[in-house]
Amino acid sequence: MTKHTASFALSMLLSAALLQAAEIDFRGGRIAVSHDGAQDPDDILAAPLECAMIHAAGLGPKLVHFDYMDQVGNGNRDAMEQSCLEAARRFGLNRGIFFNCQTQLDAAIANFAREGTIDAG
Numbered sequence: 001m002t003k004h005t006a007s008f009a010l011s012m013l014l015s016a017a018l019l020q021a022a023e024i025d026f027r028g029g030r031i032a033v034s035h036d037g038a039q040d041p042d043d044i045l046a047a048p049l050e051c052a053m054i055h056a057a058g059l060g061p062k063l064v065h066f067d068y069m070d071q072v073g074n075g076n077r078d079a080m081e082q083s084c085l086e087a088a089r090r091f092g093l094n095r096g097i098f099f100n101c102q103t104q105l106d107a108a109i110a111n112f113a114r115e116g117t118i119d120a121g
Contacts, residue, residue: 026057032065032116035080044079048087055091064115067099067108077102 031054035047047068054063068084069077081100088095097115099108 003045014028026059026062029062030064030115031059032112033063033067034065034070035084036071047080048090049083050090051059051084051087051093055093058095058111060091063093063097064092065097065112066100066107067101070101070108 027054033047036043047066051066054060060096066084066088069080079114084098084100085095087093088098097111099105101108
C-alpha cells in the first residue's frame with residue numbers, strides 16, 4: 001500500500017468515524033486498547049481510526065492504556081509506531097499511555113496491571 005493510498009483510506013475511515021461518533025454512549029469507567037503485530041495495512045490503519053473515534057466521542061480522558069505490536073517479534077515496526085504515535089498526537093491523546101510491546105513490554109504490562117484493574121466497590 002502506497003503512502004497516498006493509505007492516507008486516502010485513513011481519511012475515508014476517519015470521516016466515517018467522526019460521523020458515527022455521536023452514537024457512542026459510553027457509560028463505563030476506563031478504556032484500554034491492544035493491537036497485534038501489524039503485519040497488514042488494516043492493523044496499521046485501525047489504530048488511528050480507534051484514536052479518532054475515542055477523540056470524537058470525547059472519551060480521550062477515559063483512555064488509560066494503548067499498546068501495539070503485542071505479538072512480540074512480528075510486524076512492520078516503523079509503520080505501526082508512526083501510525084500509533086501520530087494518531088495520539090493528532091487527536092490530543094496522552095502519549096505516555098501508548099506502549100510499543102516490542103520495546104516497552106515491561107512498561108506496558110505494568111501500566112495495564114495498574115490501570116486495568118476492575119474496581120470491585
